[in-house]
Amino acid sequence: xxxxxxxxxxxxxxxxxxxxxxxxxxxxxxxxxxxxxxxxxxxxxxxxxxxxxxxxxxxxxxxxxxxxxxxxxxxxxxxxxxxxxxxxxxxxxxxxxxxxxxxxxxxxxxxxxxxxxxxxxxxxxxxxxxxxxxxxxxxxxxxxxxxxxxxxxxxxxxxxxxxxxxxxxxxxxxxxxxxxxxxxxxxxxxxxxxxxxxxxxxxxxxxxxxxxxxxxxxxxxxxxxxxxxxxxxxxxxxxxxxxxxxxxxxxxxxxxxxxxxxxxxxxxxxxxxxxxxxxx
Amino acid sequence: xxxxxxxxxxxxxxxxxxxxxxxxxxxxxxxxxxxxxxxxxxxxxxxxxxxxxxxxxxxxxxxxxxxxxxxxxxxxxxxxxxxxxxxxxxxxxxxxxxxxxxxxxxxxxxxxxxxxxxxxxxxxxxxxxxxxxxxxxxxxxxxxxxxxxxxxxxxxxxxxxxxxxxxxxxxxxxxxxxxxxxxxxxxxxxxxxxxxxxxxxxxxxxxxxxxxxxxxxxxxxxxxxxxxxxxxxxxxxxxxxxxxxxxxxxxxxxxxxxxxxxxxxxxxxxxxxxxxxxxxxxxxxxxxxxxxxxxxxxxxxxxxxxxxxxxxxxxxxxxxxxxxxxx
Numbered sequence: 001x002x003x004x005x006x007x008x009x010x011x012x013x014x015x016x017x018x019x020x021x022x023x024x025x026x027x028x029x030x031x032x033x034x035x036x037x038x039x040x041x042x043x044x045x046x047x048x049x050x051x052x053x054x055x056x057x058x059x060x061x062x063x064x065x066x067x068x069x070x071x072x073x074x075x076x077x078x079x080x081x082x083x084x085x086x087x088x089x090x091x092x093x094x095x096x097x098x099x100x101x102x103x104x105x106x107x108x109x110x111x112x113x114x115x116x117x118x119x120x121x122x123x124x125x126x127x128x129x130x131x132x133x134x135x136x137x138x139x140x141x142x143x144x145x146x147x148x149x150x151x152x153x154x155x156x157x158x159x160x161x162x163x164x165x166x167x168x169x170x171x172x173x174x175x176x177x178x179x180x181x182x183x184x185x186x187x188x189x190x191x192x193x194x195x196x197x198x199x200x201x202x203x204x205x206x207x208x209x210x211x212x213x214x215x216x217x218x219x220x221x222x223x224x225x226x227x228x229x230x231x232x233x234x235x236x237x238x239x240x241x242x243x244x245x246x247x248x249x250x251x252x253x254x255x256x257x258x259x260x261x262x263x264x265x266x267x268x269x270x271x272x273x274x275x276x277x278x279x280x
Numbered sequence: 281x282x283x284x285x286x287x288x289x290x291x292x293x294x295x296x297x298x299x300x301x302x303x304x305x306x307x308x309x310x311x312x313x314x315x316x317x318x319x320x321x322x323x324x325x326x327x328x329x330x331x332x333x334x335x336x337x338x339x340x341x342x343x344x345x346x347x348x349x350x351x352x353x354x355x356x357x358x359x360x361x362x363x364x365x366x367x368x369x370x371x372x373x374x375x376x377x378x379x380x381x382x383x384x385x386x387x388x389x390x391x392x393x394x395x396x397x398x399x400x401x402x403x404x405x406x407x408x409x410x411x412x413x414x415x416x417x418x419x420x421x422x423x424x425x426x427x428x429x430x431x432x433x434x435x436x437x438x439x440x441x442x443x444x445x446x447x448x449x450x451x452x453x454x455x456x457x458x459x460x461x462x463x464x465x466x467x468x469x470x471x472x473x474x475x476x477x478x479x480x481x482x483x484x485x486x487x488x489x490x491x492x493x494x495x496x497x498x499x500x501x502x503x504x505x506x507x508x509x510x511x512x513x514x515x516x517x518x519x520x521x522x523x524x525x526x527x528x529x530x531x532x533x534x535x536x537x538x539x540x541x542x543x544x545x546x547x548x549x550x551x552x553x554x555x556x557x558x559x560x561x562x563x564x565x566x567x568x569x570x571x572x573x574x575x576x577x578x579x580x581x582x583x584x585x586x587x588x589x590x591x592x593x594x595x596x597x598x599x600x601x602x603x604x605x606x607x
Contacts, residue, residue, distance in 0.1 A: 152334030
């Protein structure tokens, strides 16, 4: 037997790796199908069946989606919504989680209980009251309105993650900061960088969620198509352009590739952040 | 009355105190002093204001609307008390949707939880090559908006020229194409599979996080005792992650109850009413079927939400009790 196969783990890898490649291919097949469909002509897309590779590579779908179907505007909107909602989410949940984890004060148990309880309620009919709230603020059909709605509803889980992180930090840490003369805000700014894994988790989760959010942008931008994000814009592809499926595929490809890259790069932080959180 | 009110609180307090005493003595530094009170409540306020506006208020508003005959547009005037609830108790479509939703959530959870745990165990093995690559593959469907996943699968599952039927027929697994979404028995099952595919990565990540907290020396000790991989899983991994597992399973179940986007884009509740689910029922009652019945839809949401919350709390109670008195 050669040296390569003598190692138990190398043998494991050959079996597991082969198996994972097959399962992974089946798993990713719908993605590949969309990816390649975005290079096909629409007649080929419907006649090709399961075949992946296009006969002729057609880049017109991307061009059409980007310019004619306003994907350039949608892309900008999506980026703006996702970035601002993530930033707001990070600021408010880290502040709230820090205080909940660090201090004991009247109302703390109530707040924690409320946050935990709402995690387990299947919220089905919540969007109309949200809609009315944004409308009464005069922010309907505006970008700030969408951002507000996107960052308003989420966050309960993130607060719990931050609370769980700050709670078990040793008292000496805070005590030494106090002895150094750091005030409340300065102490917070000293401690926040310690929560890097949680920050990464919140950024990835919230960025992905808002990047793909469908319901909120749909309902909050009904009157102004130029405020749509890509998910809603893609859905509208069906109506306005008499079901341009290959354009739809090109749009889907454009909108998911950036998020996949973010995940591929940051997945290590992601898992570490969550595991730090579930320890509690 | 007061005695009843204070007993549960007292019990909770004493449990919290026990926990505190076990960890440290009185946490002096955790007390808020002087003008720090101002900062504490200032730090809480951004989250709390948005939370009250976008989560708590909508929940309360839904309860209020449920007592009115209301189309969502006119002023809120026709108070009818429990009228909506009486009507809904006799609405066969609601109960069909209720049954479908529960079936969807239960089967969905039963499939995705063990599978994602298995994937997480595999993809956290130290010896495995290409972990990042495979993780990204299983995670990928999650970056697809649910509505887009639904549209893509309605193409892939199409009986006339869909890719999946093309594969099944050419491999001679079936003799003629299957109408996955048009068949009364298959439609809900198809939705379940698409939903598992779509959400799988999220639970895989949760499990991977849970697995990271199993101390390495436990495995080493088990190995010294001659345990194989399977025994390590049964006797080391699963008992250690059990408390987190309970939370993950509950979250999985409750999230599955929110199924909506797939139904809208893939079946529209059909064929017949075989894939009608409660969120879809609420949506059509409130915003699609004319005349709009927003009050009625709110009553459906309240009834459904309360039922689920109670089920979760009862299960949670039993799980906790079995934790506190083993055997």
